[in-house]
Amino acid sequence: MDEHVANADHLDDGPRPGEHSWPGDLTAVETPFGVFAAVDDGEVTRIRNIRYARAERFAAPVPVEPDPHEASARQYQRIGCPQPPASSDGLFGGTMRGVEFDEDCLRLSITRPSAWAGEPLPVMVWVHGGSYVSGAGDVGGYDxxxxVREQRVVVVTVTYRLGVLGFLGDGEPDGRPANLGLLDLIAALRWVRSRIGGFGGDPARVTVFGQSAGADAIAHLLVASGAEGLITRAIVQSGPFGIRRRRERLQERMRRAAGPLAADAALDDLFAAQARAGRAAAGFGLRSGMPFSPQYGHAPLPPEREVAAGWRRQAPRLDVLVCSTTEEAAFFLELAPRLRSLTAKPVIGPAIRFALVRVVTDAVYGWGARRFARLLAKSGARVQLARFDGRPEGSSIGSAHAIELALLFPNTAAWAPARLLAPHGAESLVEAGVPLRAAWGEFARTGRIAASHVRLGPGWRGGLRVR
Structure with a gap:
């Protein structure tokens, strides 16, 4: 495949670079599927908004062939599944700024080194988190x-359906299919396997990595019908394994609360139904904190009792890194004003905070992840467990849920407003995160991180401990 720099005016029906804050010029990228426009900043080349499937509302995705003209016209857009504002926006600093919400969102973006000599590069497929109700693949905070520049990999970021559009189907033949978001991800991974070679990636070296709900989705895809063999190397970051089980009653109550959802209903009506469903999940303990999730016993997932056996069957072909942070629950404590007030009290407050963070972190992200790792290892997978204790110097929040994402995707402008990184963590993201990105790149190339301790760079304390 050849690549040349051009004005690419014939490819782009959209706005010009000067009308946006996008760095880089348009480049024409020749592929076996046609010539795509891409944004090139001299270091990386990014092709945005390649459609991997098409789906009507409440319908399964239908794979499509890559359309260079359609993607080329949308190189200055970030597209996400429609979603209400997330309560975590303040901590993240407004991650979804600049995103255009469109139900026609089954798209992926590909980023590769600009100086590419034609050799197939390792591929990393990013599955974003957001409790299955928020986020998108191509946002500033996931740049x-x-x-790509440091590790010479190809990164694919995937957008899929969320909330009532993707994870609250009733599964009945004449109703809304369940697990549409998982079906979207299967379609995206199939697209990557069959077509990434045309964009410079090596289809034999694909690492799927995701955080929070993204990690949870990866674990479910390992046992999903139709996804067999699509994942052989995975990085599972902060997967909420402690709350994935025994959700049938919760999900049934949510479906009843949401009520009938017409295929032509207004989005505002769907968001109102989503809010009703979320409120109906109250009373189920820690599971209520992430009410939307995949549903067992509905395609493409087996019944819950068969999941462990499915993981065992897949294990011999897997390289897996299971990672969590030491203070996951500190993130959610920041979202609860009453708990924040309680933990701010003199003398007793710090002790209460320590206990809450420790207990909830282990209950949701600790023991379940360790059990998952042990099951895979005993069944023949090559597994490493890692704990991330990194945090900005002077941080009052600590090594909270999602904090490592800023180091993996260090777009300083996007992360600068994030309270998660206060007081000065955003200022040194690129340099501080070099060792962590090197570890992720090493895993993508070899399926293993050799070092037992990865120390972060200036401005940050701690790092990653691997065993």
Whole structure:
């Protein structure tokens, strides 16, 4: 495949670079599927908004062939599944700024090094988190430029359906299919396997990595019908394994609360139904904190009792890194004003905070992840467990849920407003995260991180401990 720099005016029906804050010029990228326009900043080349499937509302995705003209016309857009504002926006600093919400969102973006000599590069497929109700693949806070530039990998970021549009189907033949978001991800991974070679990636070296709900989705895809063999190497970051089980009653109550959802209903009506469903999940303990999730016993997932056996069957072909942070629950404590007030009390407050963070972190992200890792290892997988204790110097929040994402995707402008990184963590993201990105790149190339301790760079304390 050849690549040349051009004005690419014939490819782009959209706005010009000067009308946006996008760095880089348009480049024409020749592929076996046609010539795509891409944004090139001299270090990385990014092709945005390649459609991997098409789906009507409440319908399964239908794979499509890559359309260079359609993607080329949308190189200055970030597209996400429609979603209400997330309560975590303040901590993240407004991650979804600049995203255009469109139900026609089954798209992926590909980023690769600009100086590419034609050799197939390792591929990393990013599955975003957001409790299955928020986020998108191509947002400023998930900018993979540094990872691509430093590690010479191809990164694919995937957008899929969320909330009532993707994870609250009733599964009945004449109703809404369940697990549409998982079906979207299967379609995206199939697209990557069959077509990434045309964009410079090596289809034999694909690492799927995701955080929080993204990690949870990866674990479910390992046992999903139709996804067999699509994942052989995975990085599972902060997967909420402690709350994935025994959700049938919760999900049934949510479906009843949401009520009938017409295929032509207004989005505002769907968001109102989503809010009703979320409120109906109250009373189920820690599971209520992430009410939307995949549903067992509905395609493409087996019944819950068969999941462990499915993981065992897949294990011999897997390389897996299971990672969590030491203070996951500190993130959610920041979202609860009453708990924040309680933990701010003199003398007793710090002790209460320590206990809450420790207990909830282990209950949701600790023991379940260790059990998952042990099951895979005993069944023949090559597994490493890692704990991330990194945090900015002077941080009052600590090594909370999602904090490592800023180091993996260090777009300083996007992360600068994030309270998660206060007081000065955003200022040194690129340099501080070099060792962590090197570890992720090493895993993508070899399926293993050799070092037992990865120390972060200036401005940050701690790092990653691997065993």
């Amino acid at each position: 993979p430029s540094a990872l």
